Amino acid sequence: MTLEQSPAPSDVADVYDGIGQIYGSAWGPNYHYGYWENDDDHSSIEVATDRLTDMMISGLSAEPGQRVLDVGCGIGHPALRLVRTSDVNVVGISVSHVQVARANELAAEAGLADKATFQFTDAMDMSFPDGSFDAAWAFESMWHMPDRGQVLSEIARVLRPGGRLAIADVIERGPVSPEGRVVLDHVCENYAVKSLATIDEYRTELAANGFVDVEIRDISANSCRTLAVMADAVETERDKLVALVGEEQATSLLDFMRLSAVTPEQGYLYLTATRA
Known part of the structure; x- marks a missing residue:
């Protein structure tokens, strides 16, 4: 199997500030996977992504009134849904200045x-003090972290005892075939992904x-269609994508998204845990 695509920026912020903005204009405000109940569920991507947010x-x-940390907040859409639903206070963090600025704009616009x-x-x-949050989530941000264990250590430090943690993340599911390894390696090399954890690795690190x-729930079957649906959505913005990366790369990127979907x-996991 050959995947022809030049490496995307290795910096996480560059990925989301560049191609990520095209994804956003085609995909909508939820920069994450969706959740479908079964093969007969024909929910729109807006419904499916909100459903996954609601699971988190x-x-x-x-x-109400508790303080929640959003690790890798993106433009803040899930965090704002959390505020509306649970009446909590959210602090979102990101390594993208562009996303931080946009998230604060959206929060202001929403009142x-x-x-x-x-x-x-x-x-x-x-820099947050120990025990300064009541809960935390990491919504598709852990796969970008250079050291997942260090991030979990930091989250544990800033959570109060008994604080809740929720994580949604793209993962590696074994056994991995040679063809599958090519796809997983391609993801890591081109999308600022440091590593894809397994469920067992998550259990150990937690x-x-x-x-x-x-x-921990493996919800791969419920989320796997996301990339195929996303590829169809991005096709509608193909001219913008071509302007950014060129015709050949645009075709390769879209083909790869569809390949990843199958x-x-x-895979994809959803987990919850409690700070001891």
């Missing part, structure tokens, strides 16, 4: 700037950082 909200079980704030912060070295009551070794 449910997993946090945050109470929620007093409840949701976003700032430029490295998740591996946060335990090592003081998390208990860990519940690669079983690329």
Whole structure:
């Protein structure tokens, strides 16, 4: 199997500030996977992505007035849904100045700037005091982290004892075929992905950082169509994509998205845990 595509920027911010903006204009405000109940569920991507956000909200079980950390906040759409749903205070962090600025703009436009704030912060070295949050989530941000264990350590530090954690993440599912390995490696090399964890690795790292009551669900079957649907959406913005990366690269990128959607070794998990 050959995948012809030059490496995208290795910096996470460059990926989301460049191609990510094209995805956003085609995809909508939720820069994440969707969740479909089964093969007969024909929900729109807006419904499917909101459904996954609602799963994350449910997993946090945050109470009104509590303080929640959003690790890798993007432009803040899920965080604003969390504020509206649970009446909490959210602090979102990102390594993209563009996304932080846009997230704060959206919070202001929604009249929620007093409840949701976003700032430029490295998740591996946060300046927040110990035990300063009641809950935290990482919504498709962990696969970008250079050291997942360090991020979990930092999250554990800033969570109060008993604080809840929810994570949604793209993962590696084994056994991995040679063809699957090509796809997984391509993801890491081209989209500022540091590594794709396995479910077992998540269990080990969560335990090592003081998390208990860990519940992990492999929801690959419910989310795998996301990339195929996204490819169709991005096709509608193909001219913008071509202007950014060229015709050949645009074709390769779209072909790869569709290939990823049918690669079983690329999966998706949803987990919740409690800070001991």
